[in-house]
Amino acid sequence: MASKFFDRVVDDGDRLYKVRPEIKSLIQFKRFNLMTPTFPFRRGFDFIFCRNVMIYFDKPTQQTLINKYYGALSEGGYLMIGHSESLTGVQHRFKYMQPTIYRKSHS
Numbered sequence: 001m002a003s004k005f006f007d008r009v010v011d012d013g014d015r016l017y018k019v020r021p022e023i024k025s026l027i028q029f030k031r032f033n034l035m036t037p038t039f040p041f042r043r044g045f046d047f048i049f050c051r052n053v054m055i056y057f058d059k060p061t062q063q064t065l066i067n068k069y070y071g072a073l074s075e076g077g078y079l080m081i082g083h084s085e086s087l088t089g090v091q092h093r094f095k096y097m098q099p100t101i102y103r104k105s106h107s
């Protein structure tokens with residue numbers, strides 16, 4: 001899987017990978033503020049990777065953010081968070097899959 005989408009970067013022993021150019025050309029890189037009241041995305045995401053970001057926010061802010069992530073995902077989509085994070089103490093409709101992985105799933 002890694003070799004299909006990533007090239008290994010020969011470095012000083014670290015395991016570094018970069019996205020293959022043909023994949024990179026499909027990606028839109030944009031900056032935006034997670035605190036924006038409504039997310040500016042027209043289509044639902046299949047995955048949201050947001051690792052080690054929520055830990056810096058207080059619970060009410062985390063709650064708002066989780067609601068926005070839920071709304072931004074397509075049905076069946078996944079939210080991936082960091083290993084030091086969880087949705088404990090936050091109300092949500094995600095299905096817990098395993099540590100750090102939650103799914104928007106009605107089934």
Ligand SMILES: C[S@@+](CC[C@H](N)C(=O)[O-])C[C@H]1O[C@@H](n2cnc3c(N)ncnc32)[C@H](O)[C@@H]1O
Binds near residue numbers: 033050051053
């Ligand atoms: C600890 S870093 C984690 C970076 C990366 N996700 C990782 O796991 O290595 C936290 C990141 O959250 C970003 N961040 C903090 N507040 C943000 C906001 N309101 N909108 C978008 N990004 C934000 C920071 O710019 C920073 O890159």
